[in-house]
Amino acid sequence: xxxxxxxxxxxxxxxxxxxxxxxxxxxxxxxxxxxxxxxxxxxxxxxxxxxxxxxxxxxxxxxxxxxxxxxxxxxxxxxxxxxxxxxxxxxxxxxxxxxxxxxxxxxxxxxxxxxxxxxxxxxxxxxxxxxxxxxxxxxxxxxxxxxxxxxxxxxxxxxxxxxxxxxxxxxxxxxxxxxxxxxxxxxxxxxxxxxxxxxxxxxxxxxxxxxxxxxxxxxxxxxxxxxxxxxxxxxxxxxxxxxxxxxxxxxxxxxxxxxxxxx
Amino acid sequence: xxxxxxxxxxxxxxxxxxxxxxxxxxxxxxxxxxxxxxxxxxxxxxxxxxxxxxxxxxxxxxxxxxxxxxxxxxxxxxxxxxxxxxxxxxxxxxxxxxxxxxxxxxxxxxxxxxxxxxxxxxxxxxxxxxxxxxxxxxxxxxxxxxxxxxxxxxxxxxxxxxxxxxxxxxxxxxxxxxxxxxxxxxxxxxxxxxxxxxxxxxxxxxxxxxxxxxxxxxxxxxxxxxxxxxxxxxxxxxxxxxxxxxxxxxxxxxxxxxxxxxxxxxxxxx
Ligand SMILES: Nc1ncnc2c1ncn2[C@@H]1O[C@H](COP(=O)(O)OP(=O)(O)O)[C@@H](O)[C@H]1O
Ligand SMILES: [Mg+2]
Numbered sequence: 001x002x003x004x005x006x007x008x009x010x011x012x013x014x015x016x017x018x019x020x021x022x023x024x025x026x027x028x029x030x031x032x033x034x035x036x037x038x039x040x041x042x043x044x045x046x047x048x049x050x051x052x053x054x055x056x057x058x059x060x061x062x063x064x065x066x067x068x069x070x071x072x073x074x075x076x077x078x079x080x081x082x083x084x085x086x087x088x089x090x091x092x093x094x095x096x097x098x099x100x101x102x103x104x105x106x107x108x109x110x111x112x113x114x115x116x117x118x119x120x121x122x123x124x125x126x127x128x129x130x131x132x133x134x135x136x137x138x139x140x141x142x143x144x145x146x147x148x149x150x151x152x153x154x155x156x157x158x159x160x161x162x163x164x165x166x167x168x169x170x171x172x173x174x175x176x177x178x179x180x181x182x183x184x185x186x187x188x189x190x191x192x193x194x195x196x197x198x199x200x201x202x203x204x205x206x207x208x209x210x211x212x213x214x215x216x217x218x219x220x221x222x223x224x225x226x227x228x229x230x231x232x233x234x235x236x237x238x239x240x241x242x243x244x245x246x247x248x249x250x251x252x253x254x255x256x257x258x259x260x261x262x263x
Numbered sequence: 264x265x266x267x268x269x270x271x272x273x274x275x276x277x278x279x280x281x282x283x284x285x286x287x288x289x290x291x292x293x294x295x296x297x298x299x300x301x302x303x304x305x306x307x308x309x310x311x312x313x314x315x316x317x318x319x320x321x322x323x324x325x326x327x328x329x330x331x332x333x334x335x336x337x338x339x340x341x342x343x344x345x346x347x348x349x350x351x352x353x354x355x356x357x358x359x360x361x362x363x364x365x366x367x368x369x370x371x372x373x374x375x376x377x378x379x380x381x382x383x384x385x386x387x388x389x390x391x392x393x394x395x396x397x398x399x400x401x402x403x404x405x406x407x408x409x410x411x412x413x414x415x416x417x418x419x420x421x422x423x424x425x426x427x428x429x430x431x432x433x434x435x436x437x438x439x440x441x442x443x444x445x446x447x448x449x450x451x452x453x454x455x456x457x458x459x460x461x462x463x464x465x466x467x468x469x470x471x472x473x474x475x476x477x478x479x480x481x482x483x484x485x486x487x488x489x490x491x492x493x494x495x496x497x498x499x500x501x502x503x504x505x506x507x508x509x510x511x512x513x514x515x516x517x518x519x520x521x522x523x524x525x526x527x528x529x530x531x532x533x
Binding site: 158163261 | 379
């Protein structure tokens with residue numbers, strides 16, 4: 001744009017492009033500086049370098065064991081909640097009665113704090129995967145039901161009239177019209193749910209577990225290995241971010257038409 | 264196409280084909296609820312082009328839904344070919360104000376959608392028919408594009424040929440060109456007349472544009488404001504084929520003024 005100072009405008013452009021990364025790096029450097037200069041003890045706020053050291057002090061295979069334990073529960077809970085939420089939403093859209101009966105029940109489940117119920121579930125189902133998956137599922141499925149029903153209700157009424165005028169079977173109205181129209185909403189629900197799934201798995205590990213990243217963080221904290229706890233926390237956030245991104249990539253790959261149009 | 268050829272079995276062109284007898288409707292069954300439309304009597308001949316004009320909310324779309332069998336009137340009777348309409352009909356195609364194409368299907372698959380939706384699949388022959396329709400609409404090179412890659416006018420052309428896929432004898436159009444710009448709108452109107460001449464259909468066409476109604480239709484039903492009743496049924500005695508020259512004829516302005524009179528002074532008796 002700036003003809004007279006091409007170099008200046010180039011620098012400006014690059015600065016704009018890398019601004020988020022630069023801001024992040026600046027923040028980490030500031031953090032390091034504060035810790036070093038202020039001589040903040042590691043058990044209050046570990047410095048970034050201490051956290052990195054702590055990360056590499058834990059064997060890779062141990063990280064993988066904990067990661068797998070958390071990921072397994074999170075993904076099973078996530079998939080289970082999809083398998084429950086989508087048919088439930090279809091039922092609620094298709095039957096007024098089902099909607100009237102189920103909706104209050106769903107609200108009750110959603111307003112019950114899962115963290116408080118988690119110990120009861122563990123007592124009921126034992127300390128293995130099933131109880132953890134159930135806890136995860138309870139946290140994740142509500143946003144999915146809400147987004148799926150919202151999306152299905154947003155189908156243009158003309159398309160429903162077209163379907164009725166063709167006397168098509170109801171299941172085709174659902175699968176060929178309503179569900180595809182709901183795809184953008186379903187994916188916003190999935191993006192919320194996948195991050196909630198990690199939270200669900202970690203909550204379950206806090207209650208009863210011998211492995212998993214949540215367990216690892218709790219265990220590190222109780223032994224005052226604060227840098228190690230921070231390393232676990234950051235690892236967990238990265239995994240959560242990657243899962244969130246995978247949902248976005250899945251949508252872009254399989255349903256490119258459902259993305260908002262770029263102007 | 265076959266239903267057009269064996270038309271000698273059908274009633275003559277002047278006999279009533281779609282017929283409204285004392286039709287009234289209220290959506291709310293409460294006795295005190297207001298009528299949306301009231302005492303509509305109308306006979307539409309086979310392969311006639313009837314336009315419907317009237318203020319918003321006077322029940323034009325309601326009329327159209329009744330012919331499609333999507334709505335059974337609470338009073339009176341709508342019949343097609345002397346049989347009362349009691350359920351959605353196979354021989355009806357519908358075009359809406361918005362093209363309402365499915366954004367996840369290509370243009371060709373959108374055209375084929377009624378078959379896919381009604382029967383679950385379609386044959387190679389059906390695909391050939393879709394290609395013919397696409398060619399008729401001048402959309403052959405857009406057949407594999409996604410709907411959002413097409414202009415509004417092209418999208419509505421796809422909407423029209425989708426309604427023609429099952430070769431309906433009755434075509435219902437609910438303000439089909441309202442979302443288009445003036446130039447596109449005029450062109451697509453003439454294209455519709457071409458299609459209608461080559462593949463005759465009984466056409467019920469709702470519009471907000473008085474000049475569009477006069478330019479296209481054989482007869483114009485003018486409705487009063489709610490509850491919608493018949494204010495007048497106007498014969499459009501302009502010669503066919505109609506073109507942009509038709510607009511300049513004095514008769515065109517006379518008819519348009521007549522309708523304008525009804526719309527702007529709605530208390531004038533029929
Ligand atoms: N499904 C419905 N339920 C209740 N009222 C309706 C329904 N559809 C239309 N109406 C009402 O009936 C009247 C006529 O509607 P409509 O036929 O869509 O009018 P138009 O197409 O002439 O604008 C409007 O006042 C509208 O609010
Ligand atoms: Mg309408």
